[in-house]
Amino acid sequence: MEKNIFIVDEKDKGIRIDKYLSEVFDDKSRSFIQGLIEKESIKVNNKIQKSNYKLKPYDEIEVLLSEPEILKVDPEDIPLTILYGDKDIVVVNKEQGMVVHPAPGNYNGTLVNALLFHCKDLSSINGVIRPGIVHRIDKDTSGVLVIAKNDEAHNKLSEQLKDHSMKREYYALVEGRIKNDNGTINKPLARNKKDRLKIAVVEGGKNAITHYEVLERYNGYTLIKCILETGRTHQIRVHMSSIGFPLVGDPLYGFKKQKFKLKGQMLHAKTLGFIHPSKNEYMEFTTELPQYFEEILNKLRNELK
Template sequence: MDKNIFTVDEKDQGTRIDKYLSEVFVDKSRSFIQGLIEKDSIKVNGKVPKSNYKLKAFDEIEVIFKEPEVLKVDAEEIPLHILYEDKDLIVVNKVQGMVVHPAPGNYNGTLVNALLFHCKDLSSINGVIRPGIVHRIDKDTSGILVVAKNDESHNKLSEQLKDHSMKREYYALIEGRLKNEKGTIDKPLARNKRDRLKMGIVDDGKRAVTHYEVIERYNGYTLIKCILETGRTHQIRVHMASIGFPLVGDPLYGFKKQRFKLKGQVLHAKTLGFIHPTENKYVEFTTELPEYFIGLIDKLRNEIR
């Protein structure tokens, strides 16, 4: 454990504590500092502040950096589709049906289990259960994820997620023929108060923005591209359902009667672009749609010939 104690200078009065500390500890991002506050690892005058706390002259700040916990998640020899890898990060194409990280009742067979077998160096920022995981996609959503191998890369990638500069494009098959060629859904999301497994449109929720455009129309279905401005849990699924066009196969937000026998929502994270954390240049990765997705589209195309 590393404890740091210092006093705020008069010239820094009025500065937000997360901004101030990210400048004091130049290798730590504001989101990382906010995480420390949430874990009660930062105190001002003996009390845990909020991330937006504005400093006063002569405030005494205590910052504790705890040693990373020893990983207790088993490494498993599970095949991975790796699109790119270097000393800082790994870009993987996750298959449908794979959970990203362990959780109570599901500690095996996840992407993290596979990553631990493949790579011994993963960032420690998200602790023992989510090493290296910068962002997540749902179990039954396939597609691209970037995984950080060290804390510096993790911080820089997380900042891009937070400031919405990371490019994330998904392909989705939705119920119904969408008339608009393109559109934007700007509706706040939060946990559904009646069903904790679901997210919902909630006035005081976090802002969520999804841009969409039509790729192809079929009899009763539409293939769309969704561009995420924000990245909330179940964002595309809830947003499209909220305008009456839920994803095909979605067990939570979709129609009760499903024409096709599917394992889950037809949603694929197709393109991911970001500034490389150490090379400082833009990189972009894209994948083909999975076989089941392509097969479904081919079937729908044949019906309109």
Template sequence: MEKTIFIVEKMFEGERVDKYLSIIVEGKSRSYLQGLITKGNILINGKEVKSNHKLKDLDEIKIIIPEPIELKVDSEDIPLNVLYEDSDVIVVNKKRGMVVHPAPGNYNGTLVNALLFYCSDLSTINGVVRPGIVHRIDKDTTGILVVAKNDEAHNFLSNQLRNHSMKREYYALVEGRIKEDKGTIDKPLGRNKKDRLKIGIVEDGRHAITHYEVIERYKNTTLVKCVLETGRTHQIRVHMSSIGHPLLGDSLYGLKKQKFKLDGQMLHARILGFIHPTSKEFIEFTSDLPEDYKELLEKLRKEVI
């Protein structure tokens, strides 16, 4: 167990404790520090506080960092499509049907299980069930993810996600023929108040922006490129559904009656670009569409318009 004490300087008076610590404490994300606050591992003048607690001059902050919990997620010999790897990151091309990290109902067969077998070095910031995981894509969404191999790389990549400088482009196959060649959807997202399993457009939700551009039109469907300005849960799926063009194969937000028998929504994380944690150079990766996606496009091209 590691204990650290900080004395707040006057220049930080009035600052939220979680924001202050994210500046002062090196190698720990704001979300990790918020978790410590919730668990009572961060004390101000000997008392537990909340993350939004405002600091005063000369406050004493004690941080108690517990010993790492022994990892209990099993490693599994599951093939991975690794596009790139170095001492800081692994860039993988995720297949359809694979959950990114263990969660209730999915403790095996996840990307994390496969990563634990593949390598021994993964960042620890996101805890025992999400080692290395900087961002996620849905179970039935295919395409590129970057995984962090150490905490420094994890923080560096997470900052790019927060400031929206990470490049993320998706190909989505949606219902209906979109008339305009491009557009922007700026609608806040949050938990659907009637169905907690869903994300919805809610007034007090988190800011969310999706830019889309038509790639190809078919008889009753459209292939679009979606560029994320923000990265909210189910963002593309909810945003496209909100303008009357839900994704093909989307059982949660799409049409109840599907024309094609699909194993999930037709969404592919095609391009991922980011500044490398060590070299500080921008690098970009592209993933080809999976075979089932290509086969469906060929069928659509043969339909008479």
């Protein structure tokens, strides 16, 4: 078992323990934390507390996490576009349609299966089904991802995600013409209580901030660049939909009637920048938009002529 100790700061006074720990463990959901509390794997000042326990300054929280299981996900010879690789990290350009990591009932054809074939070593921090995965993007979102090959690299990259120093820029095509040239969406996100497949803007949810900038305007559409300050599940998709400009092709948050035949939302993780975990040097990777994305943009540009 891995033991983690946290001392509560004054600024976190009154926050529910499950909410606090889901923020501390950015890759763990609130329900996962609640499950640990039910299993008595979490103690406050050496006592078992409930999920709704409100923290007090200087509370000592002990969290026990199970050791990673022996890896059982099979390597698969799936083509990968590798942008960079060394003993610590590998940077890839994920295609639209590829799931990042296996899930129950779907253990094949994922980025992890491909990585296990192409890389000898991956970090073990995220256990059996997510080895090396520091951050992820949705199945139908394409673009650049960094993967950790060892636990030290994983921890250092995760810290950059948590302190918002990792640069993440996305290109998205949205419905409607956005009038202002830029803006910031600051709305908390949580699982939709009525539909567990969806994320929603929920008061008391996880802090989520998206900055956007208009790149091009077309007839009824806008190409934008989104800069993530936080990285919540479906963040860009939900945030843009919440202000009336859902992503084109989005099956969950977009319009039912679509002009283009698409396999999913038009969202591409274009640029990723971070400090290399061992070289301590800044590295930045920028990828081109997928062919289908460019073809649709060209059609919209031609309509303006």
